[in-house]
Amino acid sequence: MTFGKLIERIIQLIPVLLGVSLIVFIMTLLTPGDPVQIMLGDQLVTDDLERSLRRDMGLDLPPHERFFTFLANAAQGDFGTSFYHRQPVWDVIASRLPATIELSLMALLVALVTSIPLGVLAAVKKDSIYDRLATVGSLFGVSMPGFWFGILLLLLFSVHLRWLPVSGNASFASQVDPITHLLLVDALLRGRFDAFWDALKHIILPAITLGLPMTAILMRVTRASMLDVLNRDYITFAEAKGLGKFQILAKHALKNALIPTVTVAAIETGSLLGGNMVVETVFGWPGLGRLVVESIFTRNFPLIQAAVLLYAVTYVLLNFIADIIYTILNPRVKL
């Protein structure tokens, strides 16, 4: 892919991002009640003070000007103040973001390392009992309600077997001075293997729960694309060349078969973002998803808006990255 094409693609993102922002902005207009009243709660203030507050918040402007103000502020990371936390919204979000990023990456990792070998095996042993089990398993995977699956895992591994902790992302004893704010990475950087092990024990169940639907989907995709690839002429030709069975599978088949898998994985990473709220609630994970859920009950609308915008922008960028990955992996596709 040429640099020019890349720029072209990036420019194509702009209308989508603008549209996404517009919809988030329209959501703010739907908010019931008067923002100033909500902010003030039961406090009695003079009309003058209320008017000046209204002016400060830009509420006296016509909607289109308010949209531009909203955009300009959002671009600077200014989403207003979270009165509940008595902090700027962005600071609250930023403090919760690393935990969510770490969990999402771990879920992606779990999904990739389980789905690809399982999918390849199902394709290679097509119609065997193993293949059937894999198909049934993936059906269960996409049909499983995440919150219930998480609870079952907790019940088994944390409550009954007592192997794993019930909630949170780290024990108090194994705190590490932050560098990246990703606990697993920080623990390794600081050489604290006890903390690493502790963080791993905390993250594994939420990561499996979050990654389950993705695992199921990726397994199906890998199986299907592997079956397709194994029927291609270049596999027969590789056999005719007298290459070994493993070399044919691992080199000739897998590289082609993984193109759809990786593309779908990149797209589905966005859907991990959606699953965050449920999984973080079940496992008491101190991330952005749980913050959003809490904010609904505290009617913390500025925070919800900022989070929705952040999720949406991330989602759009992930899809963009999926596109780029697809082009890089597949030398035949020209943008």
Place this chain on the structure above:
Amino acid sequence: MRDEILQIDELKTCFDTRDGLVTAVDGVTLAVERGTTLGVVGESGSGKSVTFSSVMGLVKKPGFIAEGSIRFNGRELVGLDRKDLQRLRGKDIAMTMQDALTALNPAYTVSEQIVEVLLAHDDSLTGSRRAKRKQALDQALDMMRLVGIPSAETRLHDYPHQFSGGMRQRIMIAIALACRPKLLIADEPTTALDVTIQAQVLELIADIQRKLQMSVVLITHDLGVVAEYCDNVVVMYAGQVIEQGPTRDVINRPQHPYTQGLLGSIPRLSDLSRKIDPIRGTVPELKNLPTICRFMERCKRAHSSCRSRIAMQSVEADWLVRCISPGEEGKA
């Protein structure tokens, strides 16, 4: 005593499909003499490709070799261990496929695809893995020059899709010939190509055959190609050989009505007044076939005694035909 590099006897290859057992190759017997070119002609579904997939050991499930023998250089291939067969493939017997675009792996450069076959088979490579790879790369470059890729050294690390159709076909031939095989099976080498490029590719194969002292099987449905490049010809129909012999004889005086039909459906510049005479009907389905002449339903000469088992009979030495009333058109 004749010197055969490949001898196939009564080969029967079946496919166990949902609709029943399909016998794609039914009792094929043929031989390739060392240093010569054998043309194998037939419509699609005649079993010509499956016959040579059987030779390569590449018949995939649900297909299997039910009976018969395949001897290569005196060695029996049917029932050979998978590892031994693998050692033979690409080294002593090589194959090219119909469409190089689909036969070359799109995800790897052409040099990689030549190098890997050398690394798999070439015992003359020595030293560390890196050293071997370096030598293989040099050989790959030689091969690309041999098959006539212009400015080969700059194109070595290109991907297959960056080459034209004719160049891709040459690269596939380079891969097949990289280990100097004794026998090359070229499956429809020209079907996917433009007419002008077809001749170039066939000339290339013939040229290399002379240089490398190789034997060639040319699978095609084009009798014109056979007439031009093959010493002997085998005509297949519905899984059986129906006529075989020296090309010159078979083309000039075809004995089987099907061979005559094949020749009749080629328009000839020399004889434009002659009406093109296509063969009526279609190839029969290959399951539950009765043991009668399979061409009967489409044959102008069919009569009641064709409803029995038809064996090959000799026309002249080396020239066999599967018909009870063989003979040239109009004379039978």
Place this chain on the structure above:
Amino acid sequence: MTAVDSMETAAMARSETLFGRNLRNFASNKVSVLFLFITFGFVLTAIAAPLIAPHDPNEADLFRRLLPPAWMSGGSWEFPLGCDALGRDILSRIIYGSRVSIFIGLAVILVATTIGVLAGLAAGYLKGWVDVVISRLVDILLGFPYLIFAIALIAMTGPGLQNIILALAYKEWVIPCRVVRGETLATAGAEYVEAAHALGASKSNIMLREILPNIMSPVLVVSTVRMAHVIILEASLSFLGIGVQPPTASWGSMVADGRSFMLNEWWLATFPGLAILLLVLSINVVSQGLRDAFDPKFHD
């Protein structure tokens, strides 16, 4: 006039035979048919909930608080799956909870499919600025992760059945729309469409009478698989406490309520979760069967 009529009958006869053959294909798959019956079983349960449920789902009685299922010691066959923290019969609540899941699932898919099919037909057949506007809107809505979009909308508009359905349908219509647009683009060049056009049929007539019947198969596949998804989304919203509000029984909120008792009273959260899994699984199997039956590419 007669010519147009006969064209239409011809088109319908053709689509009917294709659709009919597809359905026959589906019926020959025993597993799919079995799960279709299970799905219907859930629907019947939802409709007939007042007749089937052994108890009032909201009737609390603290004397039978956390009563275990019938087969455990202390259980009673009067309350086969036990009782929850307020002493309400779990089985009855599951039976009534199916109403929420199925009603919301059906309503969302109905609304979304209707909008999506019309928008997709318009975009794919009329093309031009209509297509541009619809496709841009689709792109933008696809930019939101599903659950967060629905949660934000509900947070703004407040919970309640109608708001939940709208919050989910706002984004859901995009999916059938994309499918229908693609299929319409592929179908619009077909001979019978051009023939109808040549005979002077109106655009809306062509879209609804000629194209629509021929793209019903993919629409049906998409709506079933999406319905399974919407049911999980609704359950997730209820689990988070922003779905259907108490005391209405819904499977998601039953699991949420049972969470804190899972140490000893595991049945509170287990059975409603099982109900979600079984319903969603059944719909997914049916959908898979439909896809296999409709799409020749999936045959060997």
